[in-house]
Amino acid sequence: MGKIPSSFRSMTSTHLVKKPTSCPLAPPRDPRNRIARRESVKISHHTDQVSREPLRNPFKTPDLSDAKSLFNSIAATSRIPLDLKFHNSVLQSYASIAAVDDTVKLFLHILKSQPGFSPEHSTFHILLSHACRAPDSSLSNVHLVLNLMVNNGVAPNQVTTDIAVRSLCESGRISEAMDLIKELSKNHSPPDTYTYNFLLKHLCKCGSLDVVYEFIDEMKETFEVKPDLVSYTILIDNVCNSKNLREAMRLVSALGDAGFKPDCFLYNTIMKGFCTLSKGSEAIIVYKKMKEEGVEPDRITYNTLIFGLSKSGRVEEARKYLQTMVEAGYEPDAVTYTSLMNGMCRKGASLGALSLLEEMEARGCAPNACTYNTLLYGLCKARLMDKGIELYGLMKSNGVKLESSAYATLVRGLVRSGKVAEAYEVFDYAVDSKSLTDVSAYTTLEATLKWLKKAKEQGLAV
Amino acid sequence: MLPQRLKKAVTDNPKKLGNLIDLVNLPSTLREFVGQSQISRLGCFMRVWSYIKTNNLQDPKNKNVVNCDDKLKSILLGKQRVELVELPSLIKLHFPKEPK
Numbered sequence: 001m002g003k004i005p006s007s008f009r010s011m012t013s014t015h016l017v018k019k020p021t022s023c024p025l026a027p028p029r030d031p032r033n034r035i036a037r038r039e040s041v042k043i044s045h046h047t048d049q050v051s052r053e054p055l056r057n058p059f060k061t062p063d064l065s066d067a068k069s070l071f072n073s074i075a076a077t078s079r080i081p082l083d084l085k086f087h088n089s090v091l092q093s094y095a096s097i098a099a100v101d102d103t104v105k106l107f108l109h110i111l112k113s114q115p116g117f118s119p120e121h122s123t124f125h126i127l128l129s130h131a132c133r134a135p136d137s138s139l140s141n142v143h144l145v146l147n148l149m150v151n152n153g154v155a156p157n158q159v160t161t162d163i164a165v166r167s168l169c170e171s172g173r174i175s176e177a178m179d180l181i182k183e184l185s186k187n188h189s190p191p192d193t194y195t196y197n198f199l200l201k202h203l204c205k206c207g208s209l210d211v212v213y214e215f216i217d218e219m220k221e222t223f224e225v226k227p228d229l230v231s232y233t234i235l236i237d238n239v240c241n242s243k244n245l246r247e248a249m250r251l252v253s254a255l256g257d258a259g260f261k262p263d264c265f266l267y268n269t270i271m272k273g274f275c276t277l278s279k280g281s282e283a284i285i286v287y288k289k290m291k292e293e294g295v296e297p298d299r300i301t302y303n304t305l306i307f308g309l310s311k312s313g314r315v316e317e318a319r320k321y322l323q324t325m326v327e328a329g330y331e332p333d334a335v336t337y338t339s340l341m342n343g344m345c346r347k348g349a350s351l352g353a354l355s356l357l358e359e360m361e362a363r364g365c366a367p368n369a370c371t372y373n374t375l376l377y378g379l380c381k382a383r384l385m386d387k388g389i390e391l392y393g394l395m396k397s398n399g400v401k402l403e404s405s406a407y408a409t410l411v412r413g414l415v416r417s418g419k420v421a422e423a424y425e426v427f428d429y430a431v432d433s434k435s436l437t438d439v440s441a442y443t444t445l446e447a448t449l450k451w452l453k454k455a456k457e458q459g460l461a462v
Numbered sequence: 463m464l465p466q467r468l469k470k471a472v473t474d475n476p477k478k479l480g481n482l483i484d485l486v487n488l489p490s491t492l493r494e495f496v497g498q499s500q501i502s503r504l505g506c507f508m509r510v511w512s513y514i515k516t517n518n519l520q521d522p523k524n525k526n527v528v529n530c531d532d533k534l535k536s537i538l539l540g541k542q543r544v545e546l547v548e549l550p551s552l553i554k555l556h557f558p559k560e561p562k
Contacts, residue, residue, distance in 0.1 A: 420546040421525035424511065439482060442504050446550045453547060 062098040095130040100141045124149045132167030156188040162195040169202045185223040197230050204238040229260045240273025268300050275308025283308040299330045310343025338371045345378025373406040380409040401435040408444045503557045
C-alpha cells in the first residue's frame with residue numbers, strides 16, 4: 001500500500017467525509033475546503049478569490065483568550081450564517097499553532113456560542129489528529145477527544161480509527177496505535193484493511209516478529225480482522241529483508257491455506273528475497289511457479305531475476321532471460337543492463353560488460369550513474385586502467401558522481417600503476433562533485449598511498 | 463574489498479576519524495603557512511594540496527613530484543622535492559598522536 005502523498009496528508013484532518021484510504025493516490029482535494037479566512041465579508045462574496053490566496057493563519061498566537069475574541073469578532077460581523085466548513089477551518093488553523101487542550105476549549109466555546117453549530121465527524125477528526133500528533137506520552141488527550149465525540153452523539157467510525165492510527169504512527173507512537181486500535185475495535189468499529197495494513201507495515205519496521213504475530217492473532221481472534229493478501233506481502237517482504245527465508249516460505253503456504261492466490265507483486269517480493277541472498281536456483285523456481293500458476297511476469301520480475309542470476313554468477317542464464325524478457329514485450333532498462341554488467345564484471349568479463357554499454361546505448365537506453373560506477377569498478381578491478389581512465393573521463397564530463405567502491409578501486413588502480421597525480425585529480429573530482437564526503441575521500445586516498453609505500457618497502461611487485 | 467574494510471575501520475574507530483577532523487592548535491611554522499591558529503589534519507592537507515595546485519608546483523616532467531618553494535619547504539621537513547605519495551604522511555608529522 002502506498003504512502004499518502006504529503007499534499008494529501010495535510011488534508012486528512014480537515015475534510016474526511018469519505019474514506020481517505022480507499023484511494024491513497026487520489027489527487028489533492030479542492031483547496032477551498034481548508035482555506036483560512038480572515039474576514040467573514042470575503043466569505044460571502046469572494047469565496048473563489050480567497051481560495052487562491054496563499055494560506056494565511058488568522059491566529060497569530062496560541063493564546064486561548066485572543067483566539068476566542070478573534071472568533072467572536074468574526075462571528076459578530078459575519079453577514080451570513082457560519083457553516084460547518086467555516087468552523088472546521090477555524091479549528092484547523094488554531095490547532096496548527098495551539099496545544100490540544102486549548103483547541104478543545106476553543107471548540108467548546110464555539111459549541112456554546114453558536115447554537116447552530118452541530119459538529120460532525122470531520123470536526124472531531126481535526127481535534128483527534130491534533131491530539132494524536134501532540135508530543136505526549138499517554139493517550140489521555142486522545143481519550144478526551146473520543147469522549148467528547150461520544151458525548152456529542154457522534155460515534156467513532158472506521159475513518160476515526162484510520163486517522164488516529166495514521167497520526168500516531170507518523171509521530172512514531174506505534175505501541176499507542178496498537179493499544180488504541182484494540183480499544184476502538186472493542187468499543188466502536190474494527191479497522192478496515194487499509195488501516196490494518198498500514199499499522200502492520202509500521203509494526204514490521206520497528207517491532208520484532210513476535211510482536212507482529214501476536215498482534216495479528218489477537219486481531220483475528222478477538223475482532224475477526226484477518227490478514228489479506230497485502231498483509232501477507234508486507235509480512236513476507238519483512239522476513240525476506242531480515243533474510244529469514246524459511247519463515248517466508250511458511251507464510252507462502254499459510255496464505256494458500258487462508259484461501260489467497262499469490263499475485264505478481266507477491267511473487268516478485270519472494271523472488272527479491274532469494275535474489276538478495278544470491279540464491280539463483282530458487283529464484284528460477286519462483287519464476288517457473290509463476291508460469292505454472294498462470295501469473296504473467298512483469299518487468300520487475302525479469303529485472304529481479306536477471307539481477308539475482310547475475311549476482312549468483314550465472315550470467316549466461318541471465319542473458320537468456322534478457323532475451324525472454326524482450327520476447328515477452330518488455331524493453332530492458334538501465335536496471336536490467338546494470339545488473340547484467342555487474343554479473344559480467346564479477347566473472348572478470350569487464351570488456352564484455354563494456355560492449356554491453358554500447359549495445360544498451362544502441363537500443364536507446366540511457367545509462368545511469370549506477371551503470372557507470374559498476375563498469376568503472378569492474379574495469380579497474382580487472383586492471384584495465386586505460387579503459388577505466390577513459391570511462392572516468394566520460395563520467396566526469398557528464399558530471400556523474402562517483403560511488404565509494406568505484407572511487408576506491410580507481411584510486412587504487414591509479415596509484416598501483418604509478419599515476420599518483422591522477423589519483424589526486426580523482427580525489428579532487430570526488431570532493432568537488434560532492435560524490436563523497438571530504439573525510440571518506442581523503443581516508444581512502446591516504447590508506448591507498450600508505451599501502452603503496454608499505455608494499456614498496458617490502459619489495460613486493462605492485 | 464578496500465572501501466568496505468575502510469568503512470569498518472572508520473565505524474570501529476571513531477577516534478581515528480576524530481584525529482582527522484578535530485581542530486588542533488598549530489605549531490608556529492604551520493601557523494604561518496595556514497594563516498590561522500587551529501586547523502584539522504584534513505583541512506591542512508586540503509590547504510597544502512590547493513597551494514600546490516594554485517602555484518603550479520608539480521614538476522612538469524613528472525607530475526607525481528612537487529618542487530617545493532620556500533614557503534612549502536618550511537613545513538615539509540625542508541625537502542626540495544617531495545613525492546605526492548608521501549604528502550599525507552609528511553603532513554601527519556605535524557599532528558602527533560595525543561598522549562593517553
